[in-house]
Amino acid sequence: MSTLVRDRSSVQPALPGVKEPRRRPSRRTTLLAAAVVVWILGFLVLHGTSTLTLPASELTDLHRSLNQFNAWVAANRADNPVFLYIFTPLRAAVDSVANLFTTTFAASSTGLRLPEIGWLGTVGLLGWIAFAVGNVRVALLTVAIFMFFGLQGLFVEATYTFALVLTAVLLTLLVGIPLGVLAGVSSRVARVITPVLDFMQTLPTFVYLAPLALIFLIGPASAVIATVIYAAPPVIRLTAHGIRAIPANTREASDSLGTTGLQRLLTLQLPMARRTIVMGINQSTMAALSMVTIAALIAAPGLGQVVVRALQSLDVGTAVNAGLSIVLLAIVLDRVTTAASRRAEPGAARNRRFSRKTRYLILGVTLVLALAMVQFSRSVLWAAAFPKDLNIGPGIVQAVSSASQWMQNNLSLFTVSFREAITTGILNPFQSLLTETPFYILVAVIAIAAYALGGWKLAAITTACLGVLIYLGLWSDSMVTLAGTLVATAVVMILGIIFGVAMGRSERVDQILRPVLDAGQTMPAFVYLVPFLGLFGATRFTAIIAGIIYAAPVAIKITADGITAISPTVVEAAISSGSTPWQVITKVQLPMARQSLALAANQGLIYVLAMVVVGALVGAGGLGYDVVAGFVQSAIFGKGLAAGLAIVFLGILLDRMTQAAAAAPLRKIPSSKIRLAKTSAT
């Protein structure tokens, strides 16, 4: 287990458990060992030469020409047909939809800035909708949580965020479901669309915030457009998947009845894929919420603004109060859409408690009630704006602030020395190993490793990716980012294996941990940064922690699933032949869950990489900093754009290499490993 992690961080990302000790070394092992030797020799001998360092204030000609984009947009906004007929009308359309929802739920721009339907109406109406698409439990949850926003003193902010999420999700579905259907019925469309979706999902959100804000100007419209770009891939993918997963014989049965393409779509494919599509809606909604929070940086109103302000004034209390609202909103959206997908399950209608007629009656009565609440909230002031005296927000802020102050006063010695130890002991040496080795040595090392893992094709792809990094002028920054990413992923894998094995071996641990992991995954990254910022200051270390928290749940879940999926007979056999639990884990379960481990490493890397830019907000350097700085300083706009692209190519490189490492040795290893485990156990 530790071998696995050490190999990952010291050689390169793609080697979970390359060795098979005391056996004849395979060609692959020899090649990988050679790569390590070349690297270390190169580092020792040619230390500090050809490192392609570019000081932060300096630009390459490429960056300067990308800067021109800024000027071009400024010059063409008024008269270029692209702006006149596409961008400006699009912005106006999106803006009017966003406006409709914000004036309905949050605040209209007139007079006292009260919403069209006040808090009482919002609570009633949303509760009713939750009841109609889900069940009584989620309806009550919705009502309780929206009331709680009021108590927190954040009702207006929360409804602003809610309104923007609603706008973005509606537009996402408008675009995403048709595209998903197309990709589901036509494999040609799927082939074109899949790489685009991959690209959209690896592209850090900050990278398109800057150009989008230039084209569509800052404000809710750009925020919604950015959110749609971020939230569309899940629903497109899942819709396509749902349609494609329909068994061929079902489809043929329908075809043999002579249905036309459209009939087939409406009567067979869409209804049968319904549950998967609703799951896609769930995923897209969660993505939309996290993006709307980040879009506060381009003037999207709502809870994100509160968090951003708290981040800038290191106000942990306020950040936690607003963060709590975001988490609660995430829970509402998740539970309601999940309940809706349960309801959409084929056959769900049969085992319901009420008959359909009773249900309609209840729905009708509650609707009248909800509408009465709406009307009430439009005519009485206390039902329109949440009463200010009912406010526990300051209490929460105060309590959290003093707790965090206490921690900073009393734990800072511990946290600071821990941070310094990790930074100087692991991070700095590893970073200099990457940044101070000449670039041609590293390119050669990575190419050899890629060849060992996946043959000429992989070697060509990785070399091309590295070439792009050099072309973008950001080699050194890329290596800084790579160092942080690999260290974070190593920790993620350690956590993944420890907790994954624990969860895979014990049902009870699984039941306890899984909700915690779910919460970790739904919480937008912004929220948990602030407390860590308080404890560890703005450093690379804090950024790495942010990446770990974001990526660990995924890795743990995948590992746990892998361990659980091992056939119990194999484990029984090992136990009955006298293996200790430790032997069962190291000799049977981990080797057999190899593919899951590799997948966990792959996903862990991609998730950590997705946090690189957010990490730059709390002190990470490298590409993330370039992106953030390019976003806020127009003089280095082009460099930020280039850095965003560099992150994508770094992502492709790491993804392909881990995938190759996962795929290649599987054919042989499990059987030999089992034999090994048995012989060593007896």
Added chain:
Amino acid sequence: MNKAGLLLKRIVPAVAGAAAAALLLSGCGGASVNQVAAAGGSSEAPCGAVNVAMNAWVGYTANAAVYSYVAKNQLGCTVVQKDLNEQISWQGFASGEVDVVMENWGHNDLVKQYITDQKVAVDAGPTGNEGHIGWYVAPWMADKYPDITDGKNLNKYASMFATSESGGKGQILDGDPAFVTNDEALVKNLNLDYKVVFSGSEAALIQSFRTAEQNKTPLLGYFYEPQWFLSEVPLKKVALPAWSKGCDTDPEKVACDYPVYTLNKVISTKFADSGSPAAKLAKGFKWTNEDQNAVATDIQGGMAPEAAAKKWVDAHQEVVASWLK
């Protein structure tokens, strides 16, 4: 077939509900408490909504808080504050997202782009504050090492400022990456053995300087005046090669200190031409560094910005009256 029908049946009540809600909204529109409020508000002053950009330093917050307080309580405007980075705020002038930037530090490139070329914003005159940016050291260091305040001697002390983040070089602690800064270029062009490290915010900078002075640890950092914190810990400025006109035109080649900034307000052209009393207030707004520091100190001490603004406005009625004339 059956399932599609089912789906349809679930959608029908939802649509019916939405339709009923829409009917309700349009039918009873006239009675809304919102419109009543709007009508009530408009009888006092024709001001409407003002969008104020909120940049992330306390001095700015002080300006914006006093402006917002006066606009809201004396002119009856609806003030909408938006937390935005300096340069991002300018992008809001064209879209109407931002009407007022209350404290602008130079930004000649943005002035050219948005005021001269696109004509979406106008200069609303100085705030009365004079801005200085520079490199500062904790006071105990200036006492102990008197020659440290001359930039030429910085390399001598570089090793003292090294941290785990600065890669073996001396550390210069910067604030928010969004702040006006030439520090990266200065380090390179003045051949300094230093590395710029970003703390991320004004709050983090202040925290670091406070700790450095308390524990007598070395710290060199980016800082600026007017700034309330300087009355708590009087940081000492390090002299860099003096600024001369044009020495900072090319951001990559800067090798001189920061200029003295005449801080000003910038408002959108649309807002300036609207005849709103809030636009007049924005143009008239003018106060001193002491005024700003007084309000900023109160805010930093835990007072809500609005309360701090009220305290200052109540004590300076005649100044406020002169802005509105």
